[in-house]
Amino acid sequence: MVPSDRPGEERVPGPGPLWSEPGTLLEHVAVAVFGFDEDDRICYWGPGAQDLFGHEAAAVLSRPAATLFPDPPRGAPHASRQLAERGRTLGYWRGRLPALRRDGTVFECGFRVFPVTGAKGRSVVMGLASRGDELDRVKTNLAFLDALFETCPIGLVMLDEELRYVHLNQALADMDGLPIEDHIGRRMEEIMIPSDGGEYERMLGAVAAEGRPVVSMLVGLRTSGRPDRDQVRSVSFFPLSQAGDTRPGLGGLLVDVTDREQAIVEAGASRQRLALLDRAAARIGTTLDVNVTARELVEAAVPDFSDASVVEVVEWMDEAEVFNPELPLVTRRIASGTVLPPPATELVSGLESVTYPPGSAIHEMLRTGLPVSVPVNAEFVTRTVMHQARAQLLVDSGLTCLLLAPLVARGTIQGIAMFGRSAARPAFTEQDLSLASELASRAALCLDNARLYSRVQDIALTLQRALLPSALATSPYVQVAHRYLPGSHITEVGGDWYDVIVLPDDRIALVVGDVMGHGVPAAASMGRLRITAKALARHNLEPADLLSELDACAQESGIELATCLYILFDPTTGRARIASAGHPPPLVLHPDGMVETISDVLGVPLGVGGHPFGTTEIDLPDDSILALYTDGLIEARGRDIEEGMNQLRAELRRTSGPLEGEVDRILSSLLPDPPDDDTVLVLARVHRGPRRGRQSDEA
Structure with missing residues (x-):
């Protein structure tokens, strides 16, 4: 409050630490500050009072407090007297009374009054007044904000300028897997663990420093409360107003979109799988050559589907032989490819004849006739790879999982196709197994056609050589x-x-x-x-x-x-x-x-x-x-x-x-x-x- 002078008297300082704070709320709700002396005359008149009641300080100081109120009904006490008495006797009173502007307009006004001791021990009743409709609007907004924080399913948060939690709602606490009280005062990086190498934190710092909001940014993360769960959140942040001496910082809205993004990712993966099948259908089987068909399968899979791939055909002793899981299986590698650096190149291409011992993962896959996904671990290496040097190449290759698919056509096992992924890719899924089965089925049919054609060609060539002069x-x-x-x-x-x-x-x-x-x-x-x-x-x-x-x-x-x-x-x-x-x-x-x-x-x-x-x-x-x-x-x-x-x-x-x-x-x-x-x-x-x-x- 700015103290006002009584005409003809010495300047009287304000009563104690009382001031009017500018800021977002007060910018929308004008607050008038005034004072009544012991004679119920106006002795203090702030700028807000002039705006609310329309009187300048020189025109209203020393006038009766009744100037600020309309005349009461006949026989009723004057509102100014009631206001002053309640302030003196109750120590603090708030309520609503009709007020009068200088132009004669009557309006509802909210008052708060309390006594203070002024200069020379004088008793002064200080009053704070605001229009009633403005107070109602602010009250409604505050009630809405309270309800929003309590019931909104979207995560709401307030961070200070050092990105510490100042306020958050229960929805965000549930997302993080931690109680609200465990957030307050802690830095954001202690709760959220983004997977972007610090880019998220740098973005928040830029919002606070530059004042430019960020809307609907997708962030992949884990939290200290849910360290085993990957989440994707859509986040929007904006700078706080920093009105007056309020604390600077950020306000934010966070939405868990993990399920939505996962569905989008799955839909994209499905489209990629269909596109891969389309390309494979056009690429595999362009000739009736077994080796070419095998290379086409490898080229269709690497690198779109896997980091490495090999195709092997089974070396049956005679045409009537059937697969026996109790015997070693001998194959001939006819195609290979990888995008991984050495020693993966040597692993896939440095061998022509391969022998798999009984009990290997290859035997299990051929026994069921279904593709399987296996991790490249000690158990797999021990069961499947016979030679120590080859086993070490597999361990050092960077491959972390393999997908094994049988090449079966017309009831005959043609061979096997293997697809490998490194740790840079996700492990094979059930959808990947289905895709590999489709690729293998098409390749197996093409290989069988090539095999049958080769047999016919051998017959024809033999006949031709016999008939042409040697x-x-x-x-x-x-x-x-x-x-x-x-x-x-x-x-x-x-x-x-x-x-x-x-x-x-x-x-x-x-x-x-x-x-x-x-x-x-x-x-x-x-x-x-x-x-x-x-x-x-x-x-x-x-x-x-x-x-x-x-x-x-x-x-x-x-x-x-x-x-x-x-x-x-x-x-x-x-x-x-x-x-x-x-x-x-x-x-x-x-x-x-x-x-x-x-x-x-x-x-x-x-x-x-x-x-x-x-x-x-x-x-x-x-x-x-x-x-x-x-x-x-x-x-x-x-x-x-x-x-x-x-x-x-x-x-x-x-x-x-x-x-x-x-x-x-x-x-x-x-x-x-x-x-x-x-x-x-x-x-x-x-x-x-x-x-x-x-x-x-x-x-």
Whole structure:
């Protein structure tokens, strides 16, 4: 209170330690301070009184206290007298009375009065007054705040500038697992243990220092009251007003969103698992190669699903063998990968054959047929790893848990897939086991398809090797270099074939053919035509007649489309008789370097029927070279046949050395790697021999 002077009298100091505090509450509730002397006249008048009642100090000092109140009903005591008497007799009184402003407005006012001893021992009744409606509003707000702290399910907290707990509600105490009284006076870091390396505490310090609030920040933490429970909280903090000399600090709201965040994390993990399955479905099984399929499984899993992975196939002694958990299990590791540093790289890739003893975790997994997750501990290492050095590599690798999944397809155990995680990742969950089961099932089916395909390929290759000539017939008049190159891995068994047949009177037959298609059917058809052509050649048939017989054989055998080129060379005359059934034309490299294309031998392919074949006769100079080939040599993606023919003619002109080297050079120049199709190339250098007598010539 600012003491006021009585007109014409000495200045009277204020009565004791009484003052009006500015601040948030008082800024919204004006408080008037005034005093009545022993004669019930106004002797003190503060600024708040002037605002509340509308009188300036000079106009109201020494006037009766009744000036501040409306006239009472007839016969009733005046309110000013009641106020002064209650203050003097009761020592302290509070209540509400109607008050009068200078402009004549009457309003309800809350009063608090009490006696004090002024200067020179005078008795003064001091009064504090505020508008009643403002007091009601503040009372309502305070009641709301009290109820909020008591019943709000959201954690509420007040921290001082050193982040000590000043006030908190029961909801926050329950979150922390500690009573309210155990918080008060302790630093926040003693209760909350965030997992962000101090970032949370630095954020609170910045709010206090800079005054900028933080809204809905997510914090992962544990508390000293619940040290074994991970929590996620959404926190909002704001600086306190620091009004007057109130304590500076922070106010905060904290919401436990652990369940919500866990659900969000699980939903995200589910989406990631589905995305991984989608990628794996597109990636695994792109070829019919066992090793490639295994690598695709590893690449699909590392690093999206695990830090390391290996795929092993079971080495069964025979196809009918079944898994016996009482016997050691031998596997062959065919794919591996890891993103962990050494020695993890050596652990996954430094072994080809693996033996698991009976009772191992692998045996248990294969016995149930279900994936399992196991920790990498002493028990697992002892039961599963036979060699001490390998066991130490596993211990030192950084892997803390493994997921073992069986590769089973069509009731047959194909092998096992292992996925490993380090301590930097969470352990495998039930959802991870389901995902691994899906990955393993798809990979197992692809591996089984590849295995079955490999078996068919082995059969076809065996058949093809048996039907193709292992060594061509030799003649002093024809030097031959030949190559057969299969196409890509998928089409490595085809119907291309060739042969060199030595006939009576030093004649030589050169044959090259191509059956449409691949696999066992094409190889079988090729073998039938080759054997038939060799048998017919020994009957001294003309080339056109031989192709007619082959055509009939193809029709009877159901061979719908095959090409064939047959050349009969007589070294005594240097003449070659040629017939073609839809095959690419032969080329002749003359000794002078000219390349001739024998293009007037066409004919329809074998198996079509109804069309006669013709024979063309040409003269072959001594030391000329015949080039016979299949369409795989001149046809390729992005290159038409004519361009291929031009390249073949150009490469043939460059022929100068031994035929064995030249045939390899031509193939490497013309064919992509790997070839698009099966390819045969036969180079035959011809020489003339001594002429026979007329009788033998006619024969």
